[in-house]
Amino acid sequence: MSDEIEQKHQRKMARLKEVVDARIDQAQEERGVLIALKGNGKGKSSSAFGTMARALGHRQKCGVVQFIKGRIETGEQLFFGQHPGVDFHVMGTGFTWETQNRAQDIEAAEKAWAIADRMLQDPSYQLLVFDEITYLFKYKYLDVNRVVASLQKRPPHMNVIITGRTLAREIAEIADTISVVQDEKHAFRAGVKAQPGIEW
Secondary structure, three states: OOHHHHHHHHHHHHHHHHHHHHHHHHOOOOOOOEEEEEOOOOOHHHHHHHHHHHHHHOOOOEEEEEOOOOOOOOHHHHHHOOOOOEEEEEOOOOOHHHHOOHHHHHHHHHHHHHHHHHHHOOOOOOEEEEEOOHHHHHOOOOOHHHHHHHHHHOOOOOEEEEEOOOOOHHHHHHOOEEEEOOOOOOHHHHOOOOOOOOOO
């Protein structure tokens, strides 16, 4: 590598460092954040649970409410459900297209939300994951404004991650971070059977 290429690289990295350092200096507020993971791609729940693993590494107390899954045990439930730092709850009725019972789904959603709402009021939690909660707004199983009010009243230090394909406007307006997981290709559409450890 020539000296000219090396010097050019060093100048570029020095400029980049200045930009990054300036952004770090500007970000001085300390508080919990609301993260929304949406989109039709695979990996929203995986991202949420990966973040929770990170929080547990820092010995933070975490809580999970899975709002759709529940008819079969998931890998995350089997693993994190045994962790002493995690309070894990599953709504228990499975996907809405499997139950085909609106009244039953609404009842299950209300029970799950009661647990989530209690967690939001408990300052001992540092991270909460509300997995696939956004579907309940889409199907009108939960009042989004009631959820927004509870999210806004949570303890200042508490981080919350919500997942689901869609995102209600009311949630988007109060979210601090929104990430979109896009779907470009999926093995299932090519006829590959869903499997434990990958899909659940």
